[in-house]
Structure formats: C-alpha cells, structure tokens
Amino acid sequence: MKKRVISGVFAVLLAVSAVTGISAASDMELSGELQETFQDETEEKEIPIEEQEPEFSEGDSSEFEESPETDFEQDSAEDYFEVITSADQGVIVFEADLLNLEKSSKTDLSEEELQQLQEQEHTFQAGEIVGFYIQPFDGYECREVMAESEGENISVTLGENQKYEFFMPQGQVLLRAEFEKDHEETAEEADIFTDGKETEDVAAAARTVAVKAVAENYKMRAEYAFAYAFRKGVTKLTEVRGASANLPSKLDAQFGWSQKGMTNYKNTFSACSIQNADQKGKISVKYTNVGEYKGKIVDLRITVPEWGAVSYSHIGVDDTVISPCILFYNDRIAFSTVSAGSVRFKFEFFDHATGNQIYPKGHVTMMDLDGGQGFRVYDGWGVDAMYIRSGYKHLQATTGTTSNGGAYTEVRAPEGVATEIDDVKGWCHVDFNKSFTLNWLAGEAGLNGVNPYTAFFMSGAQTVGTYEPNEKPEKKVGNTNAAYSDMTRHESESDTAEEKPYHIPKNREFDYVIAQTVLPGDYKKFELTDKLDSCLEYRSASVKTALGNDVTQRFTVSNAQNTVKFTAADSFLKSDAMCNNVTYYFRIHVKVKADRVVAGHGHYKDGMYYHISNQAERRLESSRMTDVKKTNVSWVRGSIERNCSIQKTDVADANIILSDAVFEVYEWNEQKKNYTSAGQRLSYSEKTKTYSKKLQYTGQNKGKFRLVETQAPAGYIGGWKKDISILDMEQDFTLKAENTLARLPYGEITVTKKILEKDIIWAHGNPVFRFIITGKDQRGMEHSYENYVEFEKGNYNKQDDYAILSCTISRIPLGRYTISEKETLRYRFQDVTADTSNVQITGKDGIAVLDRENKTAKLTFTNIKTRYDGYSHTDIVRNIIPVKKTE
Numbered sequence: 001m002k003k004r005v006i007s008g009v010f011a012v013l014l015a016v017s018a019v020t021g022i023s024a025a026s027d028m029e030l031s032g033e034l035q036e037t038f039q040d041e042t043e044e045k046e047i048p049i050e051e052q053e054p055e056f057s058e059g060d061s062s063e064f065e066e067s068p069e070t071d072f073e074q075d076s077a078e079d080y081f082e083v084i085t086s087a088d089q090g091v092i093v094f095e096a097d098l099l100n101l102e103k104s105s106k107t108d109l110s111e112e113e114l115q116q117l118q119e120q121e122h123t124f125q126a127g128e129i130v131g132f133y134i135q136p137f138d139g140y141e142c143r144e145v146m147a148e149s150e151g152e153n154i155s156v157t158l159g160e161n162q163k164y165e166f167f168m169p170q171g172q173v174l175l176r177a178e179f180e181k182d183h184e185e186t187a188e189e190a191d192i193f194t195d196g197k198e199t200e201d202v203a204a205a206a207r208t209v210a211v212k213a214v215a216e217n218y219k220m221r222a223e224y225a226f227a228y229a230f231r232k233g234v235t236k237l238t239e240v241r242g243a244s245a246n247l248p249s250k251l252d253a254q255f256g257w258s259q260k261g262m263t264n265y266k267n268t269f270s271a272c273s274i275q276n277a278d279q280k281g282k283i284s285v286k287y288t289n290v291g292e293y294k295g296k297i298v299d300l301r302i303t304v305p306e307w308g309a310v311s312y313s314h315i316g317v318d319d320t321v322i323s324p325c326i327l328f329y330n331d332r333i334a335f336s337t338v339s340a341g342s343v344r345f346k347f348e349f350f351d352h353a354t355g356n357q358i359y360p361k362g363h364v365t366m367m368d369l370d371g372g373q374g375f376r377v378y379d380g381w382g383v384d385a386m387y388i389r390s391g392y393k394h395l396q397a398t399t400g401t402t403s404n405g406g407a408y409t410e411v412r413a414p415e416g417v418a419t420e421i422d423d424v425k426g427w428c429h430v431d432f433n434k435s436f437t438l439n440w441l442a443g444e445a446g447l448n449g450v451n452p453y454t455a456f457f458m459s460g461a462q463t464v465g466t467y468e469p470n471e472k473p474e475k476k477v478g479n480t481n482a483a484y485s486d487m488t489r490h491e492s493e494s495d496t497a498e499e500k501p502y503h504i505p506k507n508r509e510f511d512y513v514i515a516q517t518v519l520p521g522d523y524k525k526f527e528l529t530d531k532l533d534s535c536l537e538y539r540s541a542s543v544k545t546a547l548g549n550d551v552t553q554r555f556t557v558s559n560a561q562n563t564v565k566f567t568a569a570d571s572f573l574k575s576d577a578m579c580n581n582v583t584y585y586f587r588i589h590v591k592v593k594a595d596r597v598v599a600g601h602g603h604y605k606d607g608m609y610y611h612i613s614n615q616a617e618r619r620l621e622s623s624r625m626t627d628v629k630k631t632n633v634s635w636v637r638g639s640i641e642r643n644c645s646i647q648k649t650d651v652a653d654a655n656i657i658l659s660d661a662v663f664e665v666y667e668w669n670e671q672k673k674n675y676t677s678a679g680q681r682l683s684y685s686e687k688t689k690t691y692s693k694k695l696q697y698t699g700q701n702k703g704k705f706r707l708v709e710t711q712a713p714a715g716y717i718g719g720w721k722k723d724i725s726i727l728d729m730e731q732d733f734t735l736k737a738e739n740t741l742a743r744l745p746y747g748e749i750t751v752t753k754k755i756l757e758k759d760i761i762w763a764h765g766n767p768v769f770r771f772i773i774t775g776k777d778q779r780g781m782e783h784s785y786e787n788y789v790e791f792e793k794g795n796y797n798k799q800d801d802y803a804i805l806s807c808t809i810s811r812i813p814l815g816r817y818t819i820s821e822k823e824t825l826r827y828r829f830q831d832v833t834a835d836t837s838n839v840q841i842t843g844k845d846g847i848a849v850l851d852r853e854n855k856t857a858k859l860t861f862t863n864i865k866t867r868y869d870g871y872s873h874t875d876i877v878r879n880i881i882p883v884k885k886t887e
Contacts, residue, residue, distance in 0.1 A: 080123040082172050083130065089140040089179035091118045095131035095163065111137055124168040131165050132175070140179040142312075143275055144321075149173045157319055180276060209383050209409040211397035213390035216424075216624060218465035220387070224431040225519045226362035227461035228290040228300050228349075229576035230333045234549065235289050237330045240270040242283035242304075247271040247325060251338070254316025254323075255452045269327045274307050274340060281305045285328045289352055291580050292547045293360045297352035300333070305437075308342040311447045322452060336454040337440060341447040342376075345457075348435040359434035362581075363520070364459045366411075369395060369426045370419040372443030373455055374412030382436030386411060389464040392425040415444055421458060429463045461576035466624055467519035473528070473618040474515045475631035477502045484513050484585055490634045493611050501611055501635035508592040508638075509539070514616045514631055517583040521622045526568035526578070528586050530616035535598045538564055539589040546583040554578075564588050586616075595640040595697070596727050604699035609637040640697035643732040644724070645690040646682060646707065650716075651738035652778050652814060652851050657689045658739055661718070662711035665693060668704035675706045675723075682707070690734060695726050703727045709737060717742050717779060740779045744813040747850035749773055751819060752806040752835070752860040753789045755827065757798060759865035760791060765874035767791040769824050769863065773809055775817030778851075783817070785809045788876060802862075812850060819846040819859060825872055827863040834859050 085092045091114040101109070109117070114135060124130050134142045147154040149169045156166045166173075229235075248266040252258050257265045272283045283304040291298045310324035324339040337343045351358050366375060374395075377383045386409065388395045394417065398410050411428045413419070419426035430436070442455035478487030491499040504510060514528060532538060538559045543552045543566060554572040558565045566586050572578050592598065603610035613635050620627040646663055650656035663682040666675040682691035697703040703726045712718025716739035724735075753769045760767060773785040789805040796805040821829060821844070829844050835858035840847045848857030 079125050081126060081168060081170065083122045083124060083168075084172065084174050085118050085122070086174070086176040087118065087134075087179070090134060090136035090142060090177060091115050092175060092177055093117065093133045093135055094122055095133070096122075098133075126168055126170040128168045129165050130168050130173075131159075131163050133163060134177050136179055140181060142177055143180045144178045145176070146178075147173055147175050155319055158313075158315065158321075208379065208399040208407045209377055209386055211386045211388060211409060211411060211428075214387050214465045215390050216464070216466065218387075220363070220429070220463050220465045220467050221385075221431065222467065222519070224361050224363045224384075225467055225581040226291065226293050226360055227364055227520055227576065227580035228287075228298065228333065228362070229461050229580040230287070230331070231289065231291075231577035232575065235287055235333070235577075237270070237285060237328060238288055239284070239286040239301075240272075240328065241285070242272040242279055243270040244273050244325070247273060247323060250323065251316075251325070253318045254320055256317040259317075268331055269329045269336075271325045271327050272304070273323060273325045274304075274310060274343070275324055280307065283326065287333055290333065291577075292545055292549075292582055293349075293358065293362070295547070296358060297547050298358070298360070299350040299352045301348045301350065302328070302335075303346045303348070304343060305346055306344040307340055309340070309447055311339040311341070311449075313448065313450055314339045314453055315450055316452055327454070334456065334458045336456050337442050337446065338454045339446065340442055340455075342442060343440045344437065345440055346435065346437045347432070357435075361431075361433050363429060363431050363461075363463065365462055365464070366428045366430065367426065367458045367460050367462075368419055368421045368423070368456070369411070369413040369428060370417055371445065372413060372415040372441070374410060374441045375428075376408050376410040376439040376441060377430075377437070379407045381438065382432050382434055383430055383438070384433050385431040387429040387431075387464050389424045389427065394419070394425040395428060410441070412441060413443075424464060427462075427464050429465070461520045461580040462522055463520055466521065468521055468620075468622060468625055469627045470519050470521075470620055470629075471517055472629045473616065473631045475614070475616055475634045476513050476515070477614075477634045477636055478511060478513070479505065480509050480511055480589060482511065484515060487511075487513060489632055490636065491632055493613070493635050495607075495609060495637065501609075501637040504592055504636055504638035510590065510636065512588045512590065512614060512616075512634065514586040514588075514618070515583055516586070516618055517581065518579045518620070519581055520576075520579045521620075521624070523568075523573050523579060523620060523622045525619060525621035526573060527619040528566040528616060529619070530564045530586075530588060530614070532562045532564065532588075532590060533612045533614065534562060535593050535601050535603065535612060536562070536590045536614075537593050538562060539591055541566070541589070542587045544585050544587070546585070551584070592638060595703075598638070599640060599697060599703065599727060604697070606699065608641075608696040608698050609639050611635055611637050640703060640726065642695055642726040642729050643692060644682070644695050644705075644707070644726075645688070645692045645732070645734040646737050647690050647734055648713070648737050648739065651740045654738075658713040658716065659684055659686075659689075660711075660713045661691070661709055661737075661739070663691050663693075663737075664708050664710045665695070666706035666708060667698075667701040668706075670700050670702055675704075697726060707735070712739055715742055716740060744777055744779065744815070745852065745855065746811045747814055747855035747857070748808055748810040748812060749785075749817065749819060749848055749850075750806055750808045750835075750856070750858045751787065751789075751821075752804060752858070753791075754799070754802050754804055754860055754862045755791070755865070756801055757803040758801065760803060761868070762793065764826060764872050767824075767827065768874045768876050769827070769861070770822040770876075771807070771819060771861075772822060773812070773817050773819050775815055777813035777815035779813075781813070783813065783815070785812065790874075790876060814850045814852070814855065817848050817850070817857075819848060819857075820844065821861045821863075824863075825874060826865055826867040828866050829861070830864040831862040832859060833862075 093114060097117055134145060136142050145156055145164060147156050147166050149171045154166050154169065154173065156164055159165050248269065248271055251271065252266040281303065285302050287300045289297055290300045304326060312321050314322040316322050322339050326343060327336040327338065329335065349358050349360055350356065395411055395413055399408065401407050413426060440457055445453050446455050475489065476484060476487035477490050489499055490502045493501060502510065512530065516528065518526065541557045541564060542550065543555050544550050554569055556567045556569065568578065598610055603612060613633050615633045616631045618629050648658040648661050650658065665678045665680040667678045669676050680693060682693040684691050695705050706723045707721060709718045709720040718739065720737045722735060751771045755767060768788060768790045770786065770788040776782050787807045787809050789807045791803060791805055796803045798804065832841055832844060832846055834841055834846060836856065838849045838854035839857050839859050846859040850857060
C-alpha cells in the first residue's frame with residue numbers, strides 16, 4: 001500500500017484556481033526580483049529563517065518559541081480537548097497510538113484495525129503538539145489535510161518522516177483528510193504515456209526521431225520555417241477549458257508574489273488543476289491568430305491528454321501544500337507546470353476564418369532547458385527532426401523503447417545546471433509536421449522538491465542553425481490599393497515586352513509594393529529603403545502582412561529628400577512574431593508631379609512615352625550576418641497628353657454648329673525650328689458636336705502644335721488657325737472656331753428726319769438732309785453708304801407740329817455700322833433717337849448692329865432751324881454709276 005502525505009489549512013473548502021510559477025526555464029519578461037526569489041531545483045533557495053516553522057523532535061515542544069504562554073496543569077481534565085477525525089478512503093493514525101502499539105509489540109495492523117484505532121476517542125492537552133500520519137487505502141491517495149476548531153482553521157505542518165503536526169487549541173478539533181483515486185504508477189513514468197488510449201499514436205515499429213547537433217551556420221530546411229508566435233495586440237488566449245477560478249489567488253499566497261510587489265502576476269495566466277485524473281484530456285486552451293501559413297490565419301490549440309506523477313511535497317510560503325496545476329499565460333504562448341514530474345501537451349492548428357483544422361509544416365524551439373528539464377517524443381507524434389547546437393555537452397539526447405514497443409527520443413538537460421533563455425546551449429529545435437505531441441519533463445524538483453517550484457515551458461521561433469540569408473525582396477507596381485497578387489513586376493522599359501512598363505493612370509497616382517518574407521532569426525535591424533525618382537511625389541506608406549494585418553505601427557516610416565525608409569522597431573525585432581516566416585508588404589503611394597517637371601527632367605527618349613524606373617533595397621542584420629539585397633527594377637510609363645476639341649460655330653450665331661469643316665494638326669519640329677504636318681486630322685463627334693484629337697508630347701515636338709482649318713464648311717469662309725502648347729493646359733481643353741458665311745445676308749437701315757413744319761419756308765428752297773452709313777460686315781469688310789431726304793410740298797408726313805420724312809438703305813451686309821448726319825443749310829443738329837433695340841446712340845451718331853435676329857435698324861434725327869435771313873435755294877441730284885463684272 002502506497003503512502004502519500006500532504007499538508008494544508010482547510011484549503012479544501014476553497015475552489016481550486018489557477019496561478020503561475022517560475023523555474024530554471026525562467027521567462028525573459030519576468031522581473032529580476034522574481035527570478036531571484038524563485039529558483040529551480042538547481043539553485044534551491046531556502047526560505048529565510050524568520051519565515052520558517054521551527055523543527056521539532058518527536059514529542060518535544062520545549063523548543064517552540066511561539067508556544068502559548070498560559071500554564072496548564074497536566075492533571076486537570078479541563079485542559080484536555082477531543083480531536084474528532086474524518087477520513088473515508090484512508091485512516092488518520094496518531095503518533096500516541098503508534099507509541100502504545102510499539103510498547104505492546106503490535107505493529108502490523110490491517111486496514112480494519114487501523115480504522116478501529118482511528119475511531120477511538122482521542123484527547124490532547126491544550127498547547128500540546130499533536131502528531132499524526134495519513135494512511136490511504138489501496139487505490140487512493142491523500143489530496144488534502146485540514147484542521148478546524150470553533151470555526152477557525154488551524155495550521156497543519158508536515159515534519160520529518162511524513163508526520164503531520166499541529167498545536168492543540170483550547171477547544172474541540174475537527175481533523176479531516178480527503179482522498180482521491182490514485183493514478184500514479186510506480187513503473188517508469190514514461191510508460192504511462194504509451195498505454196491505453198494513446199497507444200494507437202505510437203508506431204508499432206521502433207523508430208526514433210533523430211537529434212542532430214549542428215553549427216550556427218547550418219542551413220535549416222526552409223519548408224519548416226513557419227513558426228507560431230504570440231503577436232502583441234493580435235494574438236489572444238481564448239477557450240480556456242478546465243481552469244479553476246480561485247487557483248491564481250491561492251498560488252499567489254503560496255508563492256508570495258504579491259508580498260514581493262508582483263501584485264498583478266496572478267492575473268497574467270489561467271490555471272488548471274491536475275489533481276483529478278478525470279480532467280485528463282479535458283484541459284485545453286486556444287491561442288488565436290498566432291501566425292500566417294499559406295494564405296490562412298492560424299489558431300493554435302494546446303491540449304493536455306495525460307500527466308504523470310504529481311507531488312504534494314512542495315510547501316508554499318504560507319505553509320500550505322502547493323496545488324499541482326498547469327498555468328497558461330495570457331501574454332505569451334508559454335506555460336508552467338507546478339508540482340508535476342511530466343505533462344503531455346498536444347499542439348493542433350486551425351484556420352482562424354473557418355475553424356477547420358489545418359496541417360502545417362513548421363518548427364518550434366524549446367528554450368532554456370536546464371535543471372533536469374526536457375521533453376520526450378514518440379514515433380508517430382508529428383515530430384520529423386530535432387536539432388541542438390554543436391559544441392556543447394549541455395543537452396543529452398537518448399533513445400529507447402517502451403514495454404509495448406513504442407520508440408521514443410528524449411532531450412534533457414542535466415540536473416544542477418542553469419541557463420538563460422537566450423543561451424543557445426539550452427535550445428532544441430523541433431521540426432513538426434501537421435500536429436505534434438510531446439511529453440514535457442519538469443526535472444527532479446518537480447516531484448521531489450520542498451520549496452515552491454514551477455517548470456516554465458518556453459518556446460520560440462528562433463533556431464540553433466539558420467534560415468538566412470533570406471530570399472531577395474520582390475517589387476511590383478499597380479493601381480492604388482490594388483492587391484499584390486493583381487500587380488506585376490513590370491521589369492522592362494520596352495513597351496512591346498511581356499513585362500512592359502506599368503501605364504500611369506489619368507489621375508497620376510499609383511502604388512509600389514515591396515514583398516519580403518522574413519525567416520526565423522535573431523535580427524538586430526530590418527530596414528527597407530526606396531529612393532523615388534524626383535518626378536514622383538511621396539503621398540503615404542503602410543506595412544501589412546500577407547493576410548492583411550496592418551503592422552505599420554511596428555515600423556518607423558520616414559521620407560527625406562524623396563527617400564522613403566521603413567525601419568522595424570527594436571521591440572518588434574525581438575519578438576517571435578516578426579520572423580515566424582511572415583511575408584511583409586511595404587506599400588508606397590505616389591503621385592507623378594506636374595507635366596512641366598516631367599518634361600524638363602529628360603525622361604523622354606523616342607516615342608510618345610516617358611519612362612521612370614525604381615528599385616528598393618532591403619537590409620537585414622542578425623547576429624550571424626548582414627544581408628543586403630535589392631529588389632528587381634520596376635518601370636512605369638506615362639504620357640503628357642491632352643484631348644484637344646474644337647467647337648465650330650457660325651460667327652453670327654453661336655447656336656449654329658458647323659460639322660463639315662476639316663482641321664489638320666501640325667507639330668513643332670525641334671530640329672527644324674518650325675511646324676510640319678503630322679498627317680493627322682481632328683475627327684467630328686456627333687455626340688459632343690466637336691472636332692477632337694489627342695495631342696501627345698514627344699521629345700521632338702516639345703508639346704507644341706498648330707491647328708489649321710484646311711476646309712471650311714460649305715457656304716462659309718475658312719482660314720482659322722491657332723498655335724498651342726499642351727504644357728500650358730492643365731487638363732483637356734476646347735477651343736472656339738467661328739466661321740462666317742461666304743455671302744452674308746442683307747439688312748437695312750431706315751433714317752427718319754424730323755423738323756418743325758412751321759420752320760419750312762419754301763422760298764428758301766426745299767429742306768434737304770444727307771446721311772452717311774459706314775462700318776464693317778461680319779467678315780470684317782468695310783462698307784459705306786449715303787442717302788438723303790428732301791422735303792417738298794405734299795410729300796412728307798406730319799406728327800404733331802413736326803414734318804416727318806424717311807429714307808431706307810437696303811442690301812447692307814450684316815455687320816456693325818455707324819449712322820451720321822451731314823451738315824445742311826439753315827438747320828443744325830438737335831437730337832438723335834433709336835427707334836429699334838439694335839441701335840445705340842453715341843453723341844450725334846447712331847450705331848446699328850445687323851444680325852440674323854435683327855436685320856432692320858431705325859433711328860430718327862431731329863433738327864432745328866437756325867437762320868431765316870437772306871435768300872437761298874437747295875437742290876440735289878442722285879447719280880447711279882453702273883458696275884460691270886469682268887472675267
């Protein structure tokens with residue numbers, strides 16, 4: 001029958017919760033104070049004397065300095081109090097009973113006799129040290145011992161030879177022991193991991209996983225470069241199964257973290273008790289978003305299918321037995337095993353988007369293996385290979401076969417030797433395939449130690465060899481915000497090659513994207529530099545991973561003199577998340593500067609396109625090498641072009657669109673210093689009612705063109721032309737070209753003379769008034785006309801007191817004309833008024849505009865008689881001069 005002993009202070013009434021601890025595999029992020037306070041089995045640190053309970057010899061309480069000062073009379077029955085026991089799957093045997101049995105020479109008792117002995121009445125004197133032992137029945141082990149008096153817990157301590165002790169108070173004591181089924185095996189611990197339900201995971205044929213010692217420059221297999229990692233701000237611990245809510249606080253008291261200033265430490269993990277064997281396979285955690293693998297965001301599930309022997313010999317600083325448990329951390333992918341010799345962990349991977357299991361190839365490096373810690377893997381557990389650093393004798397690899405034929409490989413550090421996390425001699429690189437399983441070995445102190453102890457299981461993405469140098473970065477160019485897969489390299493300057501240059505869109509904006517996959521390594525610098533052409537304007541930049549995770553904040557992005565630089569933050573470089581086979585996309589958004597800038601920088605050679613090349617450089621520095629590589633060269637092409645349109649209208653009526661004209665393009669010839677015909681015409685669009693042509697800048701024409709109307713619309717006079725430079729135009733433009741009819745329509749101007757009838761004295765002769773009309777028609781040709789009116793008896797009209805007489809000049813081509821009155825005898829100018837809206841009065845003249853809408857113009861001159869003396873006579877003769885047309 002096996003004997004298991006524990007100590008406690010009625011802790012069984014508390015719900016088991018979760019806490020973490022520290023071991024020789026100490027966490028790099030833990031404070032120095034914590035690392036100094038808790039040591040593993042290789043550097044066990046005794047609890048300070050002032051914090052220890054004094055040791056006692058059997059039956060001797062005289063050395064206990066804190067014993068009650070009250071004197072008790074030994075013969076007083078009132079000083080003795082009863083201890084009532086409770087133990088369902090075992091017995092509580094008092095030391096006093098054993099002494100009596102020794103006196104009677106009866107020491108070999110059955111379970112029934114021991115139980116009868118327990119049921120006897122037991123009384124002890126107040127202040128007496130009560131010693132007792134726990135004897136479990138077959139198949140059970142003691143889980144907790146507690147004592148209570150008048151509702152208060154009594155401290156129970158564990159002394160030598162597995163003897164429990166407490167001081168008898170002045171009152172009745174309830175002493176209780178709780179038991180659970182015993183899952184511990186006395187055979188080799190590793191055998192429990194190859195029995196029962198896990199047997200099918202072990203290959204029938206004995207085949208061990210090779211452990212290879214390699215130098216630091218050993219090239220690791222690239223297909224295993226993927227590694228899971230905790231990515232700050234992205235990865236989360238979720239779906240914790242089997243956790244105990246109150247266990248962190250309990251462990252905090254047992255390890256004394258809060259007492260040493262680590263008040264928040266108990267909140268950094270979830271704790272799962274492993275005291276109940278029924279929990280095997282039910283404890284698991286899930287870390288989401290731990291990496292990217294072949295286009296999928298990866299989630300990681302860690303399950304605890306089995307564990308070996310657990311220990312109840314570790315005593316906390318609060319003098320209670322530390323509860324065996326496993327701690328899973330919230331802020332890293334790591335865990336601690338508390339008071340356990342070995343624990344099996346199974347690692348499985350899932351597609352974050354769908355929840356379906358995926359089966360990646362990858363690696364993980366077990367770090368800080370020391371103080372007897374290590375791990376064991378069996379054939380068929382998903383481990384393809386293991387590597388340790390050559391030149392050290394720290395880690396030892398052994399192989400073996402279990403009783404049922406399962407072959408295993410074990411890597412373990414020696415007892416009594418400590419390492420740091422960054423000490424490569426304590427690293428073991430593991431290549432896994434699909435999912436993988438391993439048995440974590442906590443070291444001898446995980447079972448046999450007394451002081452507070454945890455085994456910290458830490459892993460990382462680095463390796464004992466190297467994946468360096470990294471692949472060359474790749475550069476692509478494409479539309480703004482285009483997916484990298486939709487962009488191309490555009491490696492040729494030739495417009496006819498397969499990888500012809502990217503054509504800059506009309507808005508002049510586009511993106512460069514540089515892709516770089518970073519393999520695991522210990523990097524000191526990660527920098528990408530891209531010097532943009534002076535014709536490009538930097539607008540913005542970002543960094544994303546292959547699956548779209550934005551990590552721009554993990555880089556410093558700068559732009560100085562058109563040189564864009566991405567520099568990874570030091571904190572990011574030190575994280576496994578940076579280099580777990582992740583592809584980064586560095587996106588630079590640019591805009592082409594003004595056309596005058598491009599034209600002046602000599603990017604034009606021959607043809608209508610200008611070409612701009614770009615190449616970036618990536619720099620990775622690690623402890624092993626400085627790796628500098630340039631990207632491929634990417635080309636973009638653009639053209640300086642404007643869509644030129646001409647709207648052809650009638651000069652006299654802009655609403656009349658003329659569609660049958662012909663316009664020819666002449667280009668400037670820089671060598672000849674003049675315009676030459678380009679053999680191109682503008683085409684007419686019925687939809688836009690314009691003549692259009694795309695004009696493009698070349699190194700020869702310098703963007704200068706002459707537009708010539710070589711054929712006028714039918715019935716119109718042509719000859720329109722205009723010199724332009726498209727560099728003067730910010731965008732597409734439309735010009736106006738007006739035509740005049742070859743034969744202009746005619747209009748007429750009517751001039752009315754108005755004088756007072758009473759002023760007419762016929763003896764002075766007939767009053768005669770002459771008018772002159774001068775101006776230009778719509779084609780710009782000048783015209784001049786004269787006419788007169790002569791007042792005779794009976795040939796005029798009367799209006800009130802005035803005599804009215806008019807003359808009309810007809811067949812005047814449409815245009816703009818000035819109407820004036822010549823001087824005459826005895827009358828002078830008094831006023832002129834407009835009789836139609838198309839006449840304006842300026843001083844003594846009228847100005848008439850004849851057009852299609854107003855072909856008739858009328859105005860009236862009023863005169864006043866100034867002389868009545870003397871004799872005079874007026875007469876006038878109209879001459880007609882015929883014009884004969886000649887060939």
